[in-house]
Each structure stands twice: as structure tokens, then as C-alpha cells.
Amino acid sequence: MNTLAATWDWFTSAANWSGENDVWHRLGEHLFLTVVCLALGCAVALPVALVLGHLGKGGALAVNLSNIGRAVPTFAVLVLLLLSPIGMYGQRPTIIALVLFAVPPLLTNAYVGMRGVDADVVRAARGMGMTGSQMLFRVELPLALPLVLTGVRVAAVQLVATATVAALAGGGGLGRIITAASTRSSPRPTSLT
Structure with missing residues (x-):
């Protein structure tokens, strides 16, 4: 019951809902990070998929190579970027990891x-x-649009859920609230004397 009471106190505290590090500011950071990563992911993936799908060549290889990325956790990619020789911190490594995701x-x-x-x-x-581009944009893309938009929806849901890892790289977002809460609730070492 102590955790429930602490959660209620946190949600009803005015300090958490105003100021520079309030919930609304963190939510804005989280949504901005999600939208940027989704837009970059669409800019990278959709032209490749549409062209390969139109041509009917090389698509299976591209899909299989991209799906290898699903086997690598976003957190692992983030850690590799943080530990790389260029040592990126802040939003850049998070954006790269989330776009790959x-x-x-x-x-x-x-x-x-x-x-x-x-x-x-x-x-x-x-x-x-019809020319190839006319067939692509007037026939194939409109008919494929439901599945394309399903991919956008799935990617958006995954990004919203995973963008909390930004806090681990020094970025913003709702993950900062989670990491701050976990550091406050971690047990303090006690002296033996």
C-alpha cells in the first residue's frame, strides 16, 4: 500500500505539474522525439519499400535485412552508440536507435x-x-495504402513505447520521470556502525 500512496502523492503534487521539468514538458519532449523518429523512419523506409515493391526485385532481401534490426534491442544499439569512439550523448544516439527500430x-x-x-x-x-511512375502513384500506392498506414501505426506505437530509453542517454522525455523515480526509490546503503 505504501507504493500506491506514494504514487498518489506524486500525481497530486503541484510541483510535478509545473516548472521546467514538469510532466507536460517531459510529455512534449517525448512526443517530439517520437514524431521526429517516425518522420525520419518514413523518409528512409517508405521510398525504398515503394520502389522495390513496384519493381518486384530485391524486396525480400531488403525486408530480411531490416528485420535483423528487430532482433537487436534498441537499448543495445543505444549503449553501442554511447560507448562508440565518437561517444554521442543527448538526443542524437536516441534518434538513431529509434529510427533503426x-x-x-x-x-x-x-x-x-x-x-x-x-x-x-x-x-x-x-x-x-500508364508509365511506371503513374502506375506507382495512381494505382499501386492507393491500393497498398492500408498496409502502408498499418506499418506507420505499428512503428508509431513502438516508438512511443520505446522512446523512454532517451533518458538513459541523457535525453528528455517521459523516461526522465521514470529514471528519477527509480533513483529516489532505490534503497540507500546503511552504515554498520
Whole structure:
């Protein structure tokens, strides 16, 4: 019951809801970090997936290579960036790690969506005299859009959940509240005398 009471006290304390390090400021940092990483992930993954899905070549290799990233935890990538010779701190290593984390669902869903477009529709578009780019943007992309947007949604959910690791690299976000709470609640060593 002590933890529940402490949590209630924290949520009802005015000091946690105003000032430079308040919940609203940390929430803004968290959302900014999520939006930036999602936008960068989309800028990296979606053009590759759309082109490879349109061409029908090399997509399986790209999807498998990007899915290797799912096997490596974001925290491990963050630690490697922190311990690298260039020793990045703050938001940059977190952004790199989170963008790498967002790429697999974006790339996989966009590629699968493009390859899932009915071949008869593509042949009909080609028979009507459409160029490759016209087929991509007027036929294939609109039909693949539900799966592309599903990948964006999955990546966004993963980023919101994982962006708390930013606090471990000295970045902002809601992870700062969690790490501050864990340092306050850790047991203090007592002297033997």
C-alpha cells in the first residue's frame, strides 16, 4: 500500500505539474522525439519499400535485412552508440536507435502492400498506357495504402513505447520521470556502525 500512496502523492503534487521539468514538458519532449523518429523512419523506409515493391526485385532481401534490426534491442544499439569512439550523448544516439527500430515495420508493411496489389489491375494500368511512375502513384500506392498506414501505426506505437530509453542517454522525455523515480526509490546503503 505504501507504493500506491506514494504514487498518489506524486500525481497530486503541484510541483510535478509545473516548472521546467514538469510532466507536460517531459510529455512534449517525448512526443517530439517520437514524431521526429517516425518522420525520419518514413523518409528512409517508405521510398525504398515503394520502389522495390513496384519493381518486384530485391524486396525480400531488403525486408530480411531490416528485420535483423528487430532482433537487436534498441537499448543495445543505444549503449553501442554511447560507448562508440565518437561517444554521442543527448538526443542524437536516441534518434538513431529509434529510427533503426522504426524501419522494419515501415519497410515490411509497405513492401508487402505493394506486392499485394492485384496483378490484373497492374496489367490493366500498363495496357492503358500508364508509365511506371503513374502506375506507382495512381494505382499501386492507393491500393497498398492500408498496409502502408498499418506499418506507420505499428512503428508509431513502438516508438512511443520505446522512446523512454532517451533518458538513459541523457535525453528528455517521459523516461526522465521514470529514471528519477527509480533513483529516489532505490534503497540507500546503511552504515554498520
